[in-house]
Amino acid sequence: xIGALRALGRKALGFCERLGRAHVFLAYTxxxxxxxxxxxxxxxxxxxxxxxxxxxxTVVSGLFVGMVLALQGYNTLVDFGAANSLGIxxxxxxxxxxxxxxxxxxxxxxxxxxxxxxIGLMKTTEQLAAMEMMAVDPLRRVIAxxxxxxxxxxxxxxxxxxxxxxxxxxxxxxxxxxxDEGAFWSQMQTAVDFQNDVLNGVFKSVxxxxxxxxxxxxxxxxxxxxxxxxxxxxxxxxVNSSLxxxxxxxxxxxxxxx
Amino acid sequence: MKEAPGDQPLVRIRDLSFHYGERVxxxxxxxxxxxxxxxAIMGPSGCGKTTLLRIISGQxxxxxxxxxxxxxxxxxxxxAALLALRKRIGMLFQSGALLTDLSVFDNVAFxxxxxxxxxxxxxxxxxxxxxxxxxLRGARDLMPAAxxxxxxxxxxxxxxxxxxxxxxxxxxxxxxxxxxxxxxxxRLVRRMNEALGVTSIVVSHDVAExxxxxxxxxxxxxxxxxxxxxxxxxxxxxSEWVRQFLDGSPDGPVHFHYxxxxxxxxxxxxxxxxxxxx
Amino acid sequence: MLQxxxxxxxxxxxxxxxxxxxxxxxxxxSNLSFASLGNDAFYEVRAEFENIxxxxxxxxxxxxxxxxxxxxxxxxxxxxxNAIVVMRIDKHYDRIPDDSGANIYTAGxxxxxxxxxxPGGSEEFLKxxxxxxxTQSAVVLEQLIGxxxxxxxxxxxxxxx
Ligand SMILES: Nc1ncnc2c1ncn2[C@@H]1O[C@H](COP(=O)(O)OP(=O)(O)OP(=O)(O)O)[C@@H](O)[C@H]1O
Ligand SMILES: [Mg+2]
Numbered sequence: 297x298i299g300a301l302r303a304l305g306r307k308a309l310g311f312c313e314r315l316g317r318a319h320v321f322l323a324y325t326x327x328x329x330x331x332x333x334x335x336x337x338x339x340x341x342x343x344x345x346x347x348x349x350x351x352x353x354t355v356v357s358g359l360f361v362g363m364v365l366a367l368q369g370y371n372t373l374v375d376f377g378a379a380n381s382l383g384i385x386x387x388x389x390x391x392x393x394x395x396x397x398x399x400x401x402x403x404x405x406x407x408x409x410x411x412x413x414x415i416g417l418m419k420t421t422e423q424l425a426a427m428e429m430m431a432v433d434p435l436r437r438v439i440a441x442x443x444x445x446x447x448x449x450x451x452x453x454x455x456x457x458x459x460x461x462x463x464x465x466x467x468x469x470x471x472x473x474x475x476d477e478g479a480f481w482s483q484m485q486t487a488v489d490f491q492n493d494v495l496n497g498v499f500k501s502v503x504x505x506x507x508x509x510x511x512x513x514x515x516x517x518x519x520x521x522x523x524x525x526x527x528x529x530x531x532x533x534x535v536n537s538s539l540x541x542x543x544x545x546x547x548x549x550x551x552x553x554x
Numbered sequence: 555m556k557e558a559p560g561d562q563p564l565v566r567i568r569d570l571s572f573h574y575g576e577r578v579x580x581x582x583x584x585x586x587x588x589x590x591x592x593x594a595i596m597g598p599s600g601c602g603k604t605t606l607l608r609i610i611s612g613q614x615x616x617x618x619x620x621x622x623x624x625x626x627x628x629x630x631x632x633x634a635a636l637l638a639l640r641k642r643i644g645m646l647f648q649s650g651a652l653l654t655d656l657s658v659f660d661n662v663a664f665x666x667x668x669x670x671x672x673x674x675x676x677x678x679x680x681x682x683x684x685x686x687x688x689x690l691r692g693a694r695d696l697m698p699a700a701x702x703x704x705x706x707x708x709x710x711x712x713x714x715x716x717x718x719x720x721x722x723x724x725x726x727x728x729x730x731x732x733x734x735x736x737x738x739x740x741r742l743v744r745r746m747n748e749a750l751g752v753t754s755i756v757v758s759h760d761v762a763e764x765x766x767x768x769x770x771x772x773x774x775x776x777x778x779x780x781x782x783x784x785x786x787x788x789x790x791x792x793s794e795w796v797r798q799f800l801d802g803s804p805d806g807p808v809h810f811h812y813x814x815x816x817x818x819x820x821x822x823x824x825x826x827x828x829x830x831x832x
Numbered sequence: 833m834l835q836x837x838x839x840x841x842x843x844x845x846x847x848x849x850x851x852x853x854x855x856x857x858x859x860x861x862s863n864l865s866f867a868s869l870g871n872d873a874f875y876e877v878r879a880e881f882e883n884i885x886x887x888x889x890x891x892x893x894x895x896x897x898x899x900x901x902x903x904x905x906x907x908x909x910x911x912x913x914n915a916i917v918v919m920r921i922d923k924h925y926d927r928i929p930d931d932s933g934a935n936i937y938t939a940g941x942x943x944x945x946x947x948x949x950x951p952g953g954s955e956e957f958l959k960x961x962x963x964x965x966x967t968q969s970a971v972v973l974e975q976l977i978g979x980x981x982x983x984x985x986x987x988x989x990x991x992x993x
Contacts, residue, residue: 341836348843
């Protein structure tokens, strides 16, 4: 009994300690962000690594998600004679929720895990220590551009996801199920508001980008310098950042669309 | 009478203690590295030589004691001051620790590009000069993954000397080198010291070779300095321990093994009961 | 590592793609084209309703099925206990008779509600500040159903007597 309580206490303390370290880590990294803004070369390379390489998976998933939304939405709406509102349903769910969230989850799996593994391996092979010994702060040189790239890339990916998804929905709804094309677009335009829906969705994905990349680079930086340590850190990145995205989505939604 | 700063040792370690968990790595160690000398640190594998270099360069903090490098108390330096100090220290990591996404050329150029505003042409000239010194000018376009272990370490050495530091910490620079490279590297370490006045700390297991270029030797083991002196005095030492270590004989007071329970007991599953009943 | 030129080009393409997607979301999916019109692109007219049902800010204002404006605000008049709907009508449609009627309709059985204007015959046109007097409230489904049942019950009683 006492033993179990003690184990629980140690877990909780360990968690708090790690959380604290993650924040100190973030603070020092943010100091390096202005610098990485004008060191465009590494920044471009990181945007390439986390963004460009995620385009294909984003486009393909966006297309299918939009198509499924149209299919499911049609089956429900047609019972109420509201099939003409299909455009609203597809576009609103994509722009507000599914676009930012699903692309963030894909990003965590595709780019976040890669970031963790890369940084973890750099730590394991003493590359980060070597940089420190050359008086180069790895937080500024390695971590900051990656964090910035994640924050820049995810909103772009989420926007692409939503746009492609809308066309996926259009393809199924109008092309296959025979919803009226004019109604599809015009009702959508009537109901979707640029600021309240589209921009809020983009803002969400900026937050998700920051959180997912933060978790990914911290897990990499904080990894145990062993093969098992890297594999654990990679798993943790995917699990923790996915959970963080879903929880944060709830909070942001509650704040935005009250 | 006050000593001139030039006469003070570059590194002065007093009463240094360090533990990894329960395991004592250093137990009240005193050590001095004189300015402009080549000092070798020797000792059995796992005795804490790499750890010592990491403490001197401020990568890890000792549990207690003072570590002064060029008048600065390393463990209590701020991050900025530590980075400033490190610009004047080159370190060759035991593993090489090359940046794997940069080519050999870019690795050596890395500290130059980070800390100087030299024009590209000059950086190129400097990098080629350093690579020539370690015999790898021809390998400049290779990626680190395409290098052998010995080559990687030589590139790392070229990188460590790129900024012409005041002190270089070599962690086993000679391991994995063929006899010719070994000779070249030995001469390189000595020449850096004689021509540029660089203070060098060499961690190495190659007793004879290292002794041949060192001004002073420390032998550490079990968390303590077991012997020290110039190569000549150490060669004539009476300490049975140092004698055995330098000669490399398997029998004597030095333990070849990592601390462990009794072998026979361990084999019998830690119990006193014999495996096979007689 | 990739050639840095290729990296720069693909990153450029990526950013362009993202911006193009945002443009699509703005112009094709949402109503930015209408909302972005500045303050002077519409004029406000008011209408008083007994009940506006589920009409909301940003609901469309239509005439002959064409969206000509949007609901800008919904207020409650505590003297008359009526709802006041402020409609913002596109400046282009400046020849709407000022005795036009405003009704609240529902698109489809469960669709959104909107204000429909039916033209009157006046020579004067709606302009900023005009109040539309001819209004018809929203049909509230519950009331309709209630009436239906009430009527049915009465009929049953009549039949039995
Ligand atoms: N991160 C660590 N955690 C716990 N113990 C460690 C850690 N790093 C090193 N040690 C222990 O500290 C001791 C000293 O390690 P160190 O790397 O300094 O040895 P070394 O003298 O450089 O050995 P070698 O000659 O083999 O390179 C070793 O016994 C090792 O087991
Ligand atoms: Mg070592």
